[in-house]
Amino acid sequence: MYKLQDQPIKLVIFDCDGVLLDSEGIANQVEVEALKALNINIDSENCQKRFAGVTIKNAFATLAKEYDKPIPIQFLRKTEDKVVNILEKEVKVIPHVKEALKKIEISKVVASNSHLSRLSKLLKLKKLIQFFDGYIFSADMVTHPKPSPDIY
Numbered sequence: 001m002y003k004l005q006d007q008p009i010k011l012v013i014f015d016c017d018g019v020l021l022d023s024e025g026i027a028n029q030v031e032v033e034a035l036k037a038l039n040i041n042i043d044s045e046n047c048q049k050r051f052a053g054v055t056i057k058n059a060f061a062t063l064a065k066e067y068d069k070p071i072p073i074q075f076l077r078k079t080e081d082k083v084v085n086i087l088e089k090e091v092k093v094i095p096h097v098k099e100a101l102k103k104i105e106i107s108k109v110v111a112s113n114s115h116l117s118r119l120s121k122l123l124k125l126k127k128l129i130q131f132f133d134g135y136i137f138s139a140d141m142v143t144h145p146k147p148s149p150d151i152y
Helices: 024-036 044-051 056-067 073-090 097-103 116-125
Strands: 011-014 107-112 136-138
Touching: 024 044, 024 056, 024 073, 044 056, 056 073, 073 116, 107 116, 116 136
Parallel strands: 011 107, 107 136
Antiparallel strands: none
């Protein structure tokens, strides 16, 4: 029988939003406010419960079907840009993350449903990128983002 303790751990995979950076609540609020412009009214709590960890593209596609309202790609891009702009000003590193990353002596990677440009920008801004030796994986890189295992 296979036992985990018989195998050395060689790699740690981190999500970004809610694990490294306290960004989920901020992004959620921006997205909820943006959707109001399309008369798609969803409260923050419901949005967070339903779409935490889901790409903005997939979350908006689900809501477009439910509300029978198309969401233009330009609206999606504009909303993502607004999320990034606000995160650059407001996002905080999760407490004790830097200390923990310094102590983990094996390889570390980030695997996230956020866009690669957003990930790179925020990880650089918050001085976390150095812990991952360029190993940043994004939903942009795979056909099926999380929860599908493609990103791993």
